[in-house]
Amino acid sequence: MTITALNVPTLKAVKNAVIGNRTAKGNYGRDEVFVSRLVECINDPPTSPGDWEGSKTILRIEAAHILASLSYGSPDALRTLLRLNASQALLYAVSTFQPTDSVSLKAAITRALRAIATTIADAVGPSQWGLSPSVSDIRPEAKAALDYVFQPEIMDVYIPLLNDRSPQVSTAIAQLIASSVRDPTHRTKVSDWCPPAERTVETKGKRGWEKRDPTKSPSRQGGWITRTLAALLRQKDAKLQEAALSALASVTKENEPLASRLARAPPGQESVMSTVLSLCKSRNTDLQLAASLCATNILRAPPAPKSHIPYISPMEQTTAITIMHVLNRIISSDTASNQHKTKACFILYYLVTDHRLFCQLAYERNCLVQVAQLVTSITPIEKTSEFEEDEPESVSRLREAALTAVAAIAMFDNDIRTAVTDELKIIPAVQVSLTHQYVGVRYAACQCARALSRAVSALRTNIVDTGLGMSVFQLFMKQDEDRQVMHAASTVVCNVVTDFSPLRSTLIEQGVITRLVQLLNTGDSALRLNALWAFKNLLYKATPELKRQVMNRIGWQEVRSLLEDPDHRIREQAFHIIRHVADGVDGVELLFSEMGGSEVLLGHLAKAIESEDDEDVVLQAVFVLANMANSAAHQRSILADQRILRCLRDCLIDAKVEIRRPAISCVLELVRQNPRSHRELHEAKIDSTLRHMCEHSSHVSASPTALRLTGGRQMGAEDDLEVQGKAQQALHWLEHNADMDV
Numbered sequence: 001m002t003i004t005a006l007n008v009p010t011l012k013a014v015k016n017a018v019i020g021n022r023t024a025k026g027n028y029g030r031d032e033v034f035v036s037r038l039v040e041c042i043n044d045p046p047t048s049p050g051d052w053e054g055s056k057t058i059l060r061i062e063a064a065h066i067l068a069s070l071s072y073g074s075p076d077a078l079r080t081l082l083r084l085n086a087s088q089a090l091l092y093a094v095s096t097f098q099p100t101d102s103v104s105l106k107a108a109i110t111r112a113l114r115a116i117a118t119t120i121a122d123a124v125g126p127s128q129w130g131l132s133p134s135v136s137d138i139r140p141e142a143k144a145a146l147d148y149v150f151q152p153e154i155m156d157v158y159i160p161l162l163n164d165r166s167p168q169v170s171t172a173i174a175q176l177i178a179s180s181v182r183d184p185t186h187r188t189k190v191s192d193w194c195p196p197a198e199r200t201v202e203t204k205g206k207r208g209w210e211k212r213d214p215t216k217s218p219s220r221q222g223g224w225i226t227r228t229l230a231a232l233l234r235q236k237d238a239k240l241q242e243a244a245l246s247a248l249a250s251v252t253k254e255n256e257p258l259a260s261r262l263a264r265a266p267p268g269q270e271s272v273m274s275t276v277l278s279l280c281k282s283r284n285t286d287l288q289l290a291a292s293l294c295a296t297n298i299l300r301a302p303p304a305p306k307s308h309i310p311y312i313s314p315m316e317q318t319t320a321i322t323i324m325h326v327l328n329r330i331i332s333s334d335t336a337s338n339q340h341k342t343k344a345c346f347i348l349y350y351l352v353t354d355h356r357l358f359c360q361l362a363y364e365r366n367c368l369v370q371v372a373q374l375v376t377s378i379t380p381i382e383k384t385s386e387f388e389e390d391e392p393e394s395v396s397r398l399r400e401a402a403l404t405a406v407a408a409i410a411m412f413d414n415d416i417r418t419a420v421t422d423e424l425k426i427i428p429a430v431q432v433s434l435t436h437q438y439v440g441v442r443y444a445a446c447q448c449a450r451a452l453s454r455a456v457s458a459l460r461t462n463i464v465d466t467g468l469g470m471s472v473f474q475l476f477m478k479q480d481e482d483r484q485v486m487h488a489a490s491t492v493v494c495n496v497v498t499d500f501s502p503l504r505s506t507l508i509e510q511g512v513i514t515r516l517v518q519l520l521n522t523g524d525s526a527l528r529l530n531a532l533w534a535f536k537n538l539l540y541k542a543t544p545e546l547k548r549q550v551m552n553r554i555g556w557q558e559v560r561s562l563l564e565d566p567d568h569r570i571r572e573q574a575f576h577i578i579r580h581v582a583d584g585v586d587g588v589e590l591l592f593s594e595m596g597g598s599e600v601l602l603g604h605l606a607k608a609i610e611s612e613d614d615e616d617v618v619l620q621a622v623f624v625l626a627n628m629a630n631s632a633a634h635q636r637s638i639l640a641d642q643r644i645l646r647c648l649r650d651c652l653i654d655a656k657v658e659i660r661r662p663a664i665s666c667v668l669e670l671v672r673q674n675p676r677s678h679r680e681l682h683e684a685k686i687d688s689t690l691r692h693m694c695e696h697s698s699h700v701s702a703s704p705t706a707l708r709l710t711g712g713r714q715m716g717a718e719d720d721l722e723v724q725g726k727a728q729q730a731l732h733w734l735e736h737n738a739d740m741d742v
Helices: 007-017 022-030 032-043 055-071 073-082 086-095 101-125 139-149 152-163 165-182 184-192 198-201 223-233 238-252 258-265 273-278 287-298 314-331 337-350 356-364 367-377 387-389 393-409 414-422 427-435 441-454 455-460 468-476 483-496 504-510 514-519 526-539 544-554 554-560 567-583 583-594 598-611 614-630 630-639 642-654 657-673 679-685 686-697 695-704 704-710 720-739
Strands: none
Touching: 007 022, 007 055, 022 032, 022 055, 022 073, 022 554, 032 055, 032 073, 032 086, 032 287, 055 073, 055 101, 073 101, 073 139, 086 101, 086 139, 101 139, 101 152, 101 165, 139 152, 152 165, 152 184, 152 223, 165 223, 165 238, 165 657, 184 223, 184 238, 223 238, 223 273, 238 258, 238 273, 238 287, 258 273, 258 287, 273 287, 273 314, 287 314, 287 598, 314 337, 314 356, 314 367, 314 441, 337 356, 337 367, 337 393, 356 367, 356 393, 356 414, 367 414, 367 427, 393 427, 393 441, 414 441, 414 455, 427 441, 427 468, 441 455, 441 468, 441 483, 441 504, 441 514, 468 483, 468 514, 483 504, 483 514, 483 526, 504 514, 504 686, 514 526, 514 544, 526 544, 526 567, 544 554, 544 567, 544 583, 554 567, 567 583, 567 614, 583 598, 583 630, 598 614, 598 630, 614 630, 614 657, 630 642, 630 657, 642 657, 642 679, 642 686, 657 679, 657 720, 679 686, 679 704, 686 720
């Protein structure tokens, strides 16, 4: 199929053949000789004696059109384009633009650059809309090519074209930024970029030789890029406005300093956020969606509130309601396309995900009803061959998006989960989606099941009665399932194996322990973490027989290695597992006999408490120690270990209250059951620590207002009533036993 001569008629014929035809794209894309000649044609088109004036330009335009088309839809073509450095060739062509070049040429080359950069970013990930396919085999090459596009000196070539006189060119560059910026490193590089002329000025001080701090420059931290994109919003070209909004959304995502600047209004001016929200009211649906995404990324750039009483400002609430109103209208529209509804559902997901108050607001503003009705309207409950094989991809993607939004809204509140199960009744649609051929649908269905299984009432009724729990379990047991789907399914299993789940014993009988051990032995850190989380839940209030069964299947040597895993999240779950094993006398005996004796076990605990930067790991290690102290047979081992006693003392002095509580419980149990222990505790200075805590308790209790104003614990004072009480009891026992000895 190699093309022997590159001329305008030939290239036009090839362009018409490949547009919208994946087979033709694959065939031409595998022809490395032809693609190589196309790439060369971008900068050095062939000429013949009979060529008319301007034919070189037309050849370059047609070659750019073909390269852009080949980059979409054909992995083979993308592999060839990467091997031939097509993006570098296009960047070189951009760098040689002349004022006399036609708008058509500049637009064709910048569009080709945008198309290839976008496809490369898709291969690298993460996906912008929904679940991306499994990791591509060309990801390393694609990542290197994408990193090249965002090198500072390369950005000097194309980012200035945002100010090009032609809206077609500036639109293509804005679209490139919008679709190719996927990770924080690239986002920072783009937002910090400014023109070389401004950069030169910024490196000099007032006297010409002094260097300025670039972090204090107004052009840095998104200054130039946001000013330029914001200016494009004021143009009357809807395509250009949409591209500028999408680019702003891309550079603002999870960029709190930049988002804060866009949300604030300069003196005497309107904020960028206000301009964006005004564009949400456009009659153009694409423009509405781009504005909604931009406003969402600005609003959600700061982390979600983590306090027990989360708060959002009236302005944040008003902004969120405005976005939800726009999205609801698109999702419920009879005329909006599937692609538009898909984007609307994903934007709703981005708005509410991991944010309790926005989830509640979405529920109150009828967003849940809209997406749930959308799910049921496009999901046949009775599986048919058409549903399995002939369903358009646009419908599958829409179902994925709607299920994802439902899962996010239902993640926190039991009333919302009850509405999903009892009022909206979408469990049958979720269940049938678990076996859908499209991987994104299966993943989203698992996320819905995860959200619903967080409710005890649903876990005991709907999830059992409908068969949803067992359907997820069957998916979980598949050996060839997609890794991301398996990760989502494993989160459901974590909830379904809890002590209050009616399915717990059934899953144990059907091999859940064996499957979890398989996941624990994979190289995937997310799957390993979820496997440990499931084991932790399985061992909570478990019988001695089940504890022994689970721990033997994991392997005691493996448990010891998990306690020292490089990943602090793995260590936390590993200590939590042995905490549950040690919640009874039989469990403590099992630990001491299987973990290599008291010296090894206590050594792991001491190491975690002494050197751990992560407080969650320390908390679980101290809980293990507190549980072990309830076993009279092994209390002397703890008292004989001065290293462990010093760790307990340090926890009483410096740790947060969640750690001090199990630490003081451990000390109290040791003192109460061992009347002759005052010498060991005195050597570890625990007695003086207790005395110091109790001496100041009265002052703390007497002046809670002063304590709040000064920030909590002061001068060793104990401000927690539970810790206070147990410290006083421990000190009483210690001093009473010491008097008895005298």
